[in-house]
Amino acid sequence: MLVPAVHRAAEGHDGDRPAADPARKFLRFTALIILSGIFLQRFGPILGGSYLCIVGPIGIVLAAYATLSGTLTFHLPRLMVFLALVGWILIGASIRSTFPDLYAAPPSWNSFGQFVGLTAFGVLVSAQPIEERRFLRVVNACLVIVAVAGILQFVLQFVGLGLFSFRGLVPENWLLEAPFYNTAIEIGTTGYFKSNGFFTVEPSVFSQYMALAIIIEVLMLRRPLPLLLFGAGLMCSQSGTGWLMIFSFLVAATLSLGGRGILICIATLIVCGVGLGALALFFPAGFDLFVSRTGEFSEIGTSGNLRFVTPWQIGAYVLDRTPWAALYGLGAGVSEHLGMRPPWDYNLNPPVKISLEYGLPAFILYVMFLLTARRTRVQTALLIPVLVLQMLTGGYQQFAPILFPAMLLIMVAELIPAEISDLRPAPLPPQPASTGGIMPLKSAARTP
Numbered sequence: 001m002l003v004p005a006v007h008r009a010a011e012g013h014d015g016d017r018p019a020a021d022p023a024r025k026f027l028r029f030t031a032l033i034i035l036s037g038i039f040l041q042r043f044g045p046i047l048g049g050s051y052l053c054i055v056g057p058i059g060i061v062l063a064a065y066a067t068l069s070g071t072l073t074f075h076l077p078r079l080m081v082f083l084a085l086v087g088w089i090l091i092g093a094s095i096r097s098t099f100p101d102l103y104a105a106p107p108s109w110n111s112f113g114q115f116v117g118l119t120a121f122g123v124l125v126s127a128q129p130i131e132e133r134r135f136l137r138v139v140n141a142c143l144v145i146v147a148v149a150g151i152l153q154f155v156l157q158f159v160g161l162g163l164f165s166f167r168g169l170v171p172e173n174w175l176l177e178a179p180f181y182n183t184a185i186e187i188g189t190t191g192y193f194k195s196n197g198f199f200t201v202e203p204s205v206f207s208q209y210m211a212l213a214i215i216i217e218v219l220m221l222r223r224p225l226p227l228l229l230f231g232a233g234l235m236c237s238q239s240g241t242g243w244l245m246i247f248s249f250l251v252a253a254t255l256s257l258g259g260r261g262i263l264i265c266i267a268t269l270i271v272c273g274v275g276l277g278a279l280a281l282f283f284p285a286g287f288d289l290f291v292s293r294t295g296e297f298s299e300i301g302t303s304g305n306l307r308f309v310t311p312w313q314i315g316a317y318v319l320d321r322t323p324w325a326a327l328y329g330l331g332a333g334v335s336e337h338l339g340m341r342p343p344w345d346y347n348l349n350p351p352v353k354i355s356l357e358y359g360l361p362a363f364i365l366y367v368m369f370l371l372t373a374r375r376t377r378v379q380t381a382l383l384i385p386v387l388v389l390q391m392l393t394g395g396y397q398q399f400a401p402i403l404f405p406a407m408l409l410i411m412v413a414e415l416i417p418a419e420i421s422d423l424r425p426a427p428l429p430p431q432p433a434s435t436g437g438i439m440p441l442k443s444a445a446r447t448p
Contacts, residue, residue, distance in 0.1 A: 006031050009134070009141040025071040026126045027138045030408055033059055034142040037401035038199050038209075042166060042176050042183075051176050056118050056400035063121055075125040078372045078411070082123050085365040086116055089358045092328035102322060103338050107331025111357075114398050115332060121400075122369060122407045125414050132376055132415040136216050139409070140226060143213040147233040150197035150206050154236035157192055164193050176201060182303075187238055188289045195236035204303075205402065207242030208389055210234040212405075215249045215385055218268050219378050220418065231275045238286055241307070241393040245385045246272065252384035257377075308392065311352040314338070318356050329358040350390065350397040366397075370410070376417040379410055386410050 010027035037055050044053040066072040093107065156162065164184035165177055177183040181201040185194045197206030210233040217227045234242050250268055253261035280287040318325055318338070335348055335356040348356075355363040370390075375383065386406050389396070396402040 003035075003145070005144065006035065006138065006141040009137045022071075022128060023130050023134065025066070025069070026128075026130055026413075027134060029062060029066045029071055030135065030138050030413070031142055032062055033404050033408060034139060035145070036062075037404060038142065038146050038197075041199065041205075041401035042201055043170065043174055044176055046173055046176075051180055052114070053176060053400055055404070056114065056398075059121060059400050059404050060117060063124055067124060070127055072124040072412070073127045074123055075373070075411075078125075078369055079123045081365060081369045081372055082120065085119075085362060085369060088362050088365060089116075089329075089332075092359050092362070093331065096328050096331060099324075103330065103334050105334060105337035108333030111333030111398075118398055118400055118403055119366075119369070121404055122411050124412055125373075126412065129414050129416045132378060132418045133220060135413055135415055136220050136378075139405070140213050140216050140221060140230075143209050144226065144229065146197045146199055146206065146209055147213065147229050149199060150195040150210075150233045151229070151236055153198045154195035162193065163198070164196060185238075187286050190285045192286075194238040195233070197233070197237070200401075202239075203237045204239040204241045204394065207234055207237035207239035208245060208393060208402065209242075210237060211242035211245040211249075211385070212389065212409075214246065214268075214271075215382065218264055218271075219253075219381055227271065231271060235275050235279045238290055240290075240303075241389075243272075244393065245388055248388040249381070249385040253381055256381060261381075306347045307349070307394070310347060311349045314348065315352045315356060325356055325359070327359050327361070329362065330356055332357055348395055349392055350395065351392075353395060354397060370407075373411045374414060375410065376415045378418070379413075379415060383410050 010024060010031055036058050040055050040058065041053060044051055044055075046052075063072060067074075089112070093112075096107075153163065166175055167177065182203075183196055183201060185196075185203055186192070187194055194203035195206060196203045197209065200206045200209070210230045213230040214227065214234065217223060217230065246268065250265045253264045255261070257264065276287070279290070314335070318330070318335070322330070335353050350366075351363060354366055370387070373379075386409055389402065390406045394402070396406070
């Protein structure tokens with residue numbers, strides 16, 4: 001029942017759009033990209049110790065087809081920045097080839113191909129502008145699916161029904177769970193688990209989807225029931241990265257939208273406060289653990305420390321040992337195999353990973369690439385939380401289930417502001433075919 005709802009959102013809910021409405025093709029493309037990212041992100045072959053999520057190749061094929069069929073076209077300014085980025089990476093690789101390998105692994109052309117191939121998705125743009133409200137309805141119709149799945153997954157464990165991992169159901173060499181992701185995470189010592197949205201690789205990814213949906217509802221759609229649903233999903237995830245996105249959105253909205261932004265901030269804080277209150281009332285152990293996580297940044301080995309502190313420590317370690325890496329980079333994939341002694345558990349976010357592997361100039365070009373677009377006011381308000389999602393909450397420069405939706409929202413979809421599209425007259429119903437000036441036979445018979 002939920003997937004047909006996505007179809008209805010893409011087709012338009014007013015029932016009077018012409019059958020040849022060209023926007024439908026782009027909206028169907030959007031739905032396919034997001035749904036494939038939700039349903040298939042745990043699957044892909046593991047090649048030579050690294051993984052290849054199948055969402056990336058599927059998205060590239062869909063984008064190629066959409067381009068050939070005229071649904072997408074090239075955004076020339078972004079294409080130029082992208083070519084400059086690839087050119088700098090290749091120049092750095094050529095210069096670096098004269099240096100000895102100082103770390104545990106040489107550069108990986110496989111990693112380079114993944115980075116360039118997935119980033120290339122952003123050189124495209126919708127061939128014609130799309131109505132803002134229709135586009136965002138399709139995005140959130142897709143996210144309703146993972147919200148319902150995640151809430152059911154969380155609630156059913158209290159009656160003895162729980163499925164948090166696909167191990168035993170999917171062949172191991174096609175399953176992207178541990179050690180790559182923390183798919184099943186217990187809530188303290190309660191014996192219960194954080195919801196991972198059933199389909200997503202981690203509770204943190206589920207929380208990020210929910211935060212994105214909440215922001216879209218608050219900014220544009222303003223529907224109470226979906227907002228309640230997404231808020232419940234965020235609570236069930238028990239993850240902090242979604243809350244970080246919401247906080248960044250509130251700051252950006254307050255600074256950029258004036259009085260309306262302040263009202264949005266107040267309304268969002270009220271909704272979040274009600275959600276936290278409900279969590280404290282119905283699941284106090286989960287609430288206590290959630291609140292205790294605010295000190296994770298300084299605790300070595302915790303998720304917050306690994307995600308937000310260690311990347312910068314690793315960057316300092318590498319630049320102290322090999323200062324030239326700031327200009328040319330270490331090479332694709334090398335930052336994941338530094339071979340430090342003693343071994344150090346760490347994560348890398350896109351700013352640090354791209355800078356260490358391809359050089360600081362490459363990262364500057366990457367940011368320029370992301371920012372080069374014409375955006376509506378709503379897309380501008382989405383920009384900061386989406387960049388926080390893409391840059392700080394995980395290694396998403398090569399994770400298509402997050403990267404592709406993020407690019408769709410702030411780059412690929414060129415939207416018509418709702419305040420403009422709402423003033424347009426409703427489309428006329430299809431007219432009968434022209435008779436070429438010849439009167440219909442029945443009328444002609446009555447002509448004297």
